[in-house]
Amino acid sequence: MKLGLSSYSLYQAMQSGQLTFSEAIEWAADHGAEHIEIVPLGFDLNKNPELIDVIRQTAEAKGIEISNYAIGANFITEDEASYEAEIARVMKEVDNAAALGVKLMRHDVASRSDISINNFNSDLPKLADACRRIADHAAQYGITTSVENHGYYIQNADRVQALVHAVDRPNYRTTLDIGNFMCSDEESVVATKKNIGIASMVHIKDFYLRPAGQNPGRGWFPTSSGNYLRGAIAGHGDVNMREVLRVVKQSGYDGYLSLEFEGMEECRLASEIGLENIRRIWDEV
Template identity: 70%
Template sequence: MKLGLSSYSLVKALRNQELDILGVIQWIADNGGEHVEIVPIGFNLTENPELIDAIREKAAAAGIEVSNYAIGANFITETQEQYEAEIARVKREVDIAAGLGVKRMRHDVASRKDTSIVRFQEDLEKLAAACREVADHAAQYGITTSVENHGYYIQASDRVQALIHAVDRPNFRTTLDVGNFMCADENSVVAVQKNISYASMVHVKDFYLRPASLNPGTGWFQTASGNHLRGAIVGHGDIDMRQVISIVKRSGYDGYISVEFEGMEDCYTGSKLGLEAVRRLWDEV
């Protein structure tokens, strides 16, 4: 197992210009991380392609790896032309991933207001066809693409599995976020157990959970069924993190684990404590 940090964990520092992405990489190395996951929020690799080589070289100089490249995408479009253009754009992002030297890339797949299972079943083959084309493009670089349980529409463990099987490519897997299942009102322990065998990448994130009847107010967001979540430092929230980490470890997963912090606390503190918690739990379980 190689433990590291998603650059998204330090997005507050990136947006405040306290750090640039190269500074994020150094911070991760200085705080015990073994890899950086690149999420281009707070910087743009399409508009600033010179950063691609700079990121790869900085990570090497800092003694850590670049593990994964994670981008947004949505193959739900109004026209066929837009659908084809989105596939082409994501394939260009695959080229960026290759430039970063990664062998894993996460792209989102779909977002809809209507998140019903009926709509999902209607969309599934078109979404799978897009993912299949991107995965085939990525195969030339030896890159495994993945869908994250993310964005409500394809968030529950069964929907993630359905898409993976429909795509039917050995290099299309899932970036398994242990916390995001809660957004679909799914128990993280159960969902991780169901999907860990499909994981090419693991995100460790924690949430505080409150029922729909108890609205805590500012700083919280709603799950698919109206419960309330707020980002937490890993190990401080309501996920049984010890059991989750145990499931991941006992599964034989031995790849990259990224801490993803999105709480209200200071991002440096939240990220550092999250790294320490995952390391401690991994050693203990």
């Protein structure tokens, strides 16, 4: 197991100008991260390809691996031309992932306001086809692509499984976010047990949970069934972190664990504490 950090965890500091992206990589390495996951918020490698070398050289200088490249995508489009354009765009991002030297890449798949199972069943063949074509493109680089359980529409464990099995490629799996299952009102331990066998990457995220009808106000967002969540420092929230990490460890998973913090606390302190908590709990379970 290699514990590291998603660059998204430090986005608060980068957005405010307190850290550059290179400094975020250096900060992660200096605080015990063994790898950094690249999430291109605030920059575009297609428009600024020179950043690829900057990222690689910074990571190499600090002795930290680049584990994963994670981007947005949506194959629910108005017409066939837009669908093909989105596939082509994501394929270009696969090329960027290869240039970064990563062997893992997460791309989003779909978003809808109506997240019904009927829509999911209707959309599944076309979503699977897009992901299959992208996975086939990634195979030439030895890259495994993946879907993350987020965005409400393809979030719960069964829908993720359905997509992965429909794509039916050995290099298409899931980035398993242990906290994100809560957004679709699934219990993290149960959902992790279901999907750890198809995980190429594991995100460690924590949330505070409050029931529907008790909206705590600013900083909280609704789950798909109307409960409320707020991002937490890993180990401080309502995810059963000890049991989830026990499930991951006992499954034999030996890949990257990536802390993804998205709470209201100062992001560097929160990331530092989160990394400490994850490593301590992992060693204890």
